[in-house]
Amino acid sequence: MPDYRFERQCRTHTSEGYEIHDGDQRLGRVDLHYTSTVVYATVVLERELNESGIEELIEVIDNEIVDSADTPRDDLLVTVFQGTEVGVYSDDVFEDEEEEEGTNHH
Numbered sequence: 001m002p003d004y005r006f007e008r009q010c011r012t013h014t015s016e017g018y019e020i021h022d023g024d025q026r027l028g029r030v031d032l033h034y035t036s037t038v039v040y041a042t043v044v045l046e047r048e049l050n051e052s053g054i055e056e057l058i059e060v061i062d063n064e065i066v067d068s069a070d071t072p073r074d075d076l077l078v079t080v081f082q083g084t085e086v087g088v089y090s091d092d093v094f095e096d097e098e099e100e101e102g103t104n105h106h
Helices: 051-069 091-103
Strands: 004-011 015-022 025-034 039-047 075-082
Touching: 004 025, 004 051, 004 091, 015 075, 039 051, 051 075
Parallel strands: 039 075
Antiparallel strands: 004 015, 015 025, 025 039
16 A cells, blocks of 8 residues: 655645655655636656556545645546656756856856
8 A cells, every 4th residue: 555645845825736755755746726616736657657546646635635725626637647857947057057158168
């Protein structure tokens, strides 16, 4: 049986983002966006789960995160992707590259 744990990465008044862990291993992430009637979820898995495993994960996300948000909803729409992380990019990365490029041209 999976041992799902969620670590919040970000939160606004209408959205949340979590890393998904299964025990000590990172499984992926889920981003939730709350509207007045629907909660939209995007799940990105870093390893393959079968259909029943995906359905179980969605149920846990619904019970542990969405229901605890105490936001009324008519539906939960979940889009699931499977893939690998290529990288994490931020302004700092691009600023560092620009600085390095600037010093190489002198």
